[in-house]
Amino acid sequence: MKTIDWKDWEIFCRVVEGGGFTQGAELAEVPKSSASAAVARLEGQLGARLFERTTRRVRVTQRGQQLYERVAPLFGALREVSAEAASFSDEVGGTIKIATPYEVGSQHLSPTLNRLLKQHPSLRVQLDVSWDQPDLIRHGYDLAFVMTDTNLSDSSFASKRVVLIERAFYAAPSLIRERGLPRTPQDLQGWPTVGNLDDTHWEFLRDRVETFSMDVEPRICTHNAEVRLKAAVDGLGVTRLSPRFVHEQLLQGQLVRVLPGYASSPLKVYVLMPARKLMPASVRAFLNALEETLGVPESARHPGLRPAGAGAEPALLADADAEPAVLTLN
Incomplete structure (x- = not known):
């Protein structure tokens, strides 16, 4: 019986997931030429074309899609087995791959990561900046941090709400001199604004109670808080x-x-994080260090994560009814 090269099958799955050879090769962590050769070998062995190739795009064929739907879950299960097997070790080492928005990484994760790396010299961390919720399984992340001003969308991943980031309103002195000092939220109507990509309105809370909501059409829309900050300093908007x-x-x-x-x-x-039955020691150590950094009481800690239920508030690492650590940023 001819030996099956399962690596070629895995690369084939990554090319499908990446929508082409360039992204697929990145996901498989191989050169693009190797990904192309792997798919060509597989097509030769199967006697079937798996992708339609043109100079502008690559599209999976019907036969290729059928094979992908049968094979991809098997590789996902193997990765789970590998992660769970690694979790049996108590040694905190290897690489933790984390995706996070810039603000969360720079303001809240840096102290945790620095502390953890000093404690465990064999541990490595790969920190990627991402404002959107990534596909943890597809991109191989151990953890992903996401920000939202609503509840988290339904997810098959285990999740925890770790912090609330309070927000307020700011403007350059030059803009205030030009527009006049606002006394009420209504006074800001008509002001130029600098906002997030999702900003369509701003809520104004007094003593945690919403008293006014203002529609906004920001002059600059970006998830990058650094860009919004610099624009505000230059007087381009509140x-x-x-x-x-x-x-x-x-x-x-x-x-x-x-x-x-x-x-x-x-x-x-x-x-x-992926809803694994067993948590790798490095991830467990990171989450414990994160809770200590954010000030979650020792008595409130719990060793496991639960998958978030549909339409429900995601379960906490601490008691499910407990509030997360709230950073009052004054």
Whole structure:
């Protein structure tokens, strides 16, 4: 019986998932030429064309799609077996692959990662910046942090809400001199704004109660908080950011908090991970260090994660009824 090269099958699955040889090769962590050769070998062995290739695009054939749907779950199961087998070891080592928005990584994860790496010299961390919720299985992430101002969408991943990032409103002194000092949220109507890609309206909360909502059409829309910050400093519009993120600009007088008696709805930060039965020691150590850094009480800790139910608030690492660590960023 002819030996089956399962690596070729795995690369084939990655090319399907990546929508082409370039992205598929990146997912498989092989050169593009190797991915192309692997698929060609597989097509030769099967006597069937798996992809339609043109100069502009690569499209999986019907036969290729049928094979992918049967084979891909098997490789997913093998990766789960490998991860669970590795979790039996108590040694904190290897590489943790994490995806996170820039603000979360720079403001909240750095202390945890630095502390963990000092404690475990054989541990390595790959930190990728991503504002969208990535496919953990497809991209091989152990953990992914996502931000939202609503509840997390239904997910088959285990999840935990780890922090609330409070937000307030800021503008450059030059813009305030031009427009006048606002006394109420209604006074900001008509002001130029700098916002997130998802911003269509801003909520104004007083004592945690929403008192006003304002429609916004930002002049600059970006998930990158650094870009929004610089635009606000240059007087291009009022913006909504974390007080911690603008601390230096406030001290230097480059920004002023507008309507200091009001805040906006906080961003909820969740951490997602594949719903494995056993957690790798390195991931468990990271989550424990994260809770210690964010101030979750020792008595509230729980060793496992539960998958989030459809339409329900995701389960916490701590008691399911407990509030997450809230960073009041004043």
